[in-house]
Amino acid sequence: MTEKKEETPVTGTSRRDFLKNTSLAAAGFMIVPRFVLGGKGYTAPSDMLNVAGIGAGGKGESDIAAFAKSGKANIAFLCDVDDRRAAKSRASFPKAKYYKDWRELLDKEGKNFDAVSVSTPDHNHAIIAYGAMQLGKHVYVQKPLTHDLWEARLLTEAAKKYKVVTQMGNQGASNDGTRLMSEWYDEGLIGDVHTVYCWTNRPVWPQGIKWPDPSQNIPKELDWDLWLGTAPKKDYVEKLVPFNWRGWWDYGTGALGDMGCHLVEAPFRVLGIRYAKDVQASVGSVYVDEFKQGRFPESCPPSSHITLTFPKTNKTKGDVTLHWMDGGIQPERPIELGADEKWGGEEGNGTLFIGTKGKMYASTYSDAATLLPKSRMENVKAKQKYARVPGGASGHYAQWVEACIAGYGKQEVSSPFEIAGPLTEALLMANLAVRGHDLKGGTIKMLWDNDAMKVTNFAEANQFVKREYREGFVLKA
Incomplete structure (x- = not known):
């Protein structure tokens, strides 16, 4: 499948083309059937959501843990500007590759995850979420969805444009x-x-x-x-x-x-x-x-x-x-x-x-x-x-994970951007x-x-x- 180039998303002026090598092109791989790998409770790779957690401390730490607790999310990448705050998540998910700059994470690893959790201070929510959505990634964004009115409208429209599953972190x-x-x-x-x-x-x-x-x-x-x-x-x-x-x-x-x-x-x-x-x-x-x-x-x-x-x-x-x-x-x-x-x-x-x-x-x-x-x-x-929703407020996380696995428009979530925006x-x-x-x-x-x-x-x-x-x-x- 030929890569499709899109408009350069959120990036620094010195960075190379943000979308280069980040298309959703199908790779030549084979999923081994569940019955071959076997085991009670086994979750096939096709039923797992690979998540990149941007903001790995504080609320981000608990969000990431809640996704993993669903049993259907693999925490593949972690990113935080503060190594102190990220320490506990890194210890909990030692196989997750760690980045400090979210732009580098999206640039280098865009093909290697399915969804992004954004749990940073409010002023960086929109720029990270929109960059992930441009790559076709499902997004979970902590509340409030954005810092500015214009950003909220932008993300609401982007969810439809890029056909990704969205959820804001208002568990209630x-x-x-x-x-x-x-x-x-x-x-x-x-x-x-x-x-x-x-x-x-x-x-x-x-x-x-x-x-x-x-x-x-x-x-x-x-x-x-x-x-x-x-x-x-x-x-x-x-x-x-x-x-x-x-x-x-x-x-x-x-x-x-x-x-x-x-x-x-x-x-x-x-x-x-x-x-x-x-x-x-x-x-x-x-x-x-x-x-x-x-x-x-x-x-x-x-x-x-x-x-x-x-x-x-x-x-x-x-x-x-x-x-x-x-x-x-x-x-x-x-x-x-x-x-x-x-x-x-x-x-x-x-x-x-x-x-x-x-x-x-x-x-x-x-x-x-x-x-x-x-x-x-x-x-x-x-x-x-x-x-x-099974689990109520606690089930807010698993609901999003399962909806992402099902695909855009296939399963309801409680706080999609069409409501959260x-x-x-x-x-x-x-x-x-x-x-x-x-x-x-x-x-x-x-x-x-x-x-x-x-x-x-x-x-x-x-x-x-x-x-x-x-x-x-x-x-x-």
Whole structure:
């Protein structure tokens, strides 16, 4: 089969043609029949998914382990910019070839794996995932799907263009709770939902602070330039890696990016909402000095309350107003609860649906789904109409592995990019309002043109829809 050359994907200017020798050409090999190799529980090579894990520490470490636990994934390659973070995964999968630069991995090994897991800081999600998709690789990308709105739309369209199986790492999408609440809603148990509240105790990392002083003590195991990736060139600072990057706009997406995909997924599934039409935000301030309050605009705020309006869907009678609250802010306790009665928000995260005939709520990952008042749970009956995912949230990984083996369009996944993309766009649009608040010096309602992907009444905010990438890390779509 003749190699098909495509447009050069994500790459540095000094790199050779990224797609050279990376086509999906069939190799001349033979799969030995299962019965010849034999053995109870044996998985034939044709039934195994060869995975490259880009981001092998922290969440990447647990993701990679979960794929392997499915029994149908071979962890063939590992990649991380920080050898310290990758150490445990490398010990767990000693046969996996290790790379530090994901561009080199995709360039050299494109023929030798089937799928890619991306678990890096948010600002590098899209460039890695899109590069893998251009090679025809199935992709699993940690939440939020992308750092920018434009990137989310790009990956959503790319999944169809390249016909690859996709999944975002919001495991709650595979939990029973979202399906149970969908069945309650479809049965009319709470009437028509017009308002939703989602809230979190995050951030649990520094936010709303001044950029730290630079340090010369770059750990020898860390490639700082590779870690920066698409972000602007800056001097190394202590404690940004591996976790505190979440609170800085150059790299993270704040509390919304961290928890929004878990908590807002249920309203998307239950109500069928997709793209918001307007958004507004109020944000918490910090003490800049002894006599002045303000904000450090390069850092996400310590708290926020954001309101999004979603147009009517085929599952609602009118617009839906969704409130997002972070930094420990929570909605008023429902009147259906007793004064001392606990509810899903006790752990710091929750989702509350308010309908014309009642209410329902759930906690993180849509766990503990409950109708209000709780006495309704004693006699609730609703026909099961949505198939459950074996293992629930834990089964999110095996579901993707099996769908990849089956092939594009052959098997359902819980959070494909056709769903995860619009969900991520809604959250990033909410962050537009947060960042616009700093530009405007106060709260305005931003009107959103979904087709043009821009705010129509405050042009300054559109600079955050699509950022400029640093030279050497260019995403060419």
